[in-house]
Amino acid sequence: MAFVTTEQMMAAADREGYAIGAFNVENMEMVMAVVRAAEEMRAPVILQTTPSTVKYAGLPMYYANVKAAAKKASVPVALHLDHGSSFELAMQALRTGYTSIMIDGSKETLEDNIAVTRRVADACRPSGIPVEAELGKVGGKEDDLECTDPGYTDPDDAVRFERETGISSLAVAIGTAHGIYKGEPKLDVDRLSEIRRVVKVPLVLHGASGVPDEAVRECIRRGISKVNFATELRIAYSNGVKEFLKANPDAFDPKKYGAVGMQYVTELVKEKIKVCGSENKA
Numbered sequence: 001m002a003f004v005t006t007e008q009m010m011a012a013a014d015r016e017g018y019a020i021g022a023f024n025v026e027n028m029e030m031v032m033a034v035v036r037a038a039e040e041m042r043a044p045v046i047l048q049t050t051p052s053t054v055k056y057a058g059l060p061m062y063y064a065n066v067k068a069a070a071k072k073a074s075v076p077v078a079l080h081l082d083h084g085s086s087f088e089l090a091m092q093a094l095r096t097g098y099t100s101i102m103i104d105g106s107k108e109t110l111e112d113n114i115a116v117t118r119r120v121a122d123a124c125r126p127s128g129i130p131v132e133a134e135l136g137k138v139g140g141k142e143d144d145l146e147c148t149d150p151g152y153t154d155p156d157d158a159v160r161f162e163r164e165t166g167i168s169s170l171a172v173a174i175g176t177a178h179g180i181y182k183g184e185p186k187l188d189v190d191r192l193s194e195i196r197r198v199v200k201v202p203l204v205l206h207g208a209s210g211v212p213d214e215a216v217r218e219c220i221r222r223g224i225s226k227v228n229f230a231t232e233l234r235i236a237y238s239n240g241v242k243e244f245l246k247a248n249p250d251a252f253d254p255k256k257y258g259a260v261g262m263q264y265v266t267e268l269v270k271e272k273i274k275v276c277g278s279e280n281k282a
């Protein structure tokens with residue numbers, strides 16, 4: 001089926017009250033595993049790469065992998081740049097063929113965040129590529145991205161941000177964090193409802209690894225249309241590989257342990273798709 005943008009799938013999710021699962025991938029095996037899970041669940045799906053993932057193998061490598069998997073797949077598949085760290089990287093992803101782009105100016109002042117986001121949105125619009133941006137700061141650590149001074153999204157700022165940038169979707173900071181949580185996260189779901197009330201574009205939840213399923217569902221009920229999962233996929237893939245190699249210390253064929261890593265990722269992604277409610281929405 002089609003290699004698509006995130007626009008239509010997120011609009012449908014927003015309208016019908018479910019969310020699209022967005023899964024960070026690091027290698028070919030994780031790409032295959034996520035697409036396989038989406039097919040088994042008949043779910044539209046987003047695969048995404050962070051700047052440090054892009055540094056590892058390059059935008060064209062992930063593009064080629066996801067494009068090939070999407071071409072064979074029977075469900076809609078999108079490829080998204082997660083946490084695009086500069087205008088230049090966003091433009092490289094656009095030229096490479098990514099079908100969705102995030103520009104993350106959340107560490108900047110509100111004015112500078114608006115300026116860089118508007119620049120990226122203006123540049124992507126002629127090609128019909130949707131742009132996600134972040135307002136407020138999602139805490140925690142993911143790859144090279146670290147935020148030690150998280151801050152919640154202010155609904156009034158969100159109204160201005162949407163109006164002045166022309167974004168397609170907005171990532172909100174409501175108490176989730178990237179990476180592993182030390183305790184159970186406390187989410188400000190009333191703030192989420194208020195943002196949903198005043199902002200028109202679909203909303204995105206970052207940092208969903210380790211958030212209890214019921215809390216993710218509550219966020220979806222209150223207006224989240226895309227949920228990002230990264231750390232739990234990395235752990236699942238690595239656990240599969242480690243367990244295989246522990247049981248088979250003499251193994252040397254990457255296909256053998258890769259297959260187990262993939263199986264672990266596929267099972268996890270199927271669970272997350274259920275939590276998102278996107279099963280049978282392809």
Ligand code: 13P
Nearest residue numbers: 179206207209228230231
């Ligand atoms: P987690 O690593 O907490 O799942 O966060 C994923 C994310 O938000 C990617 O942008």
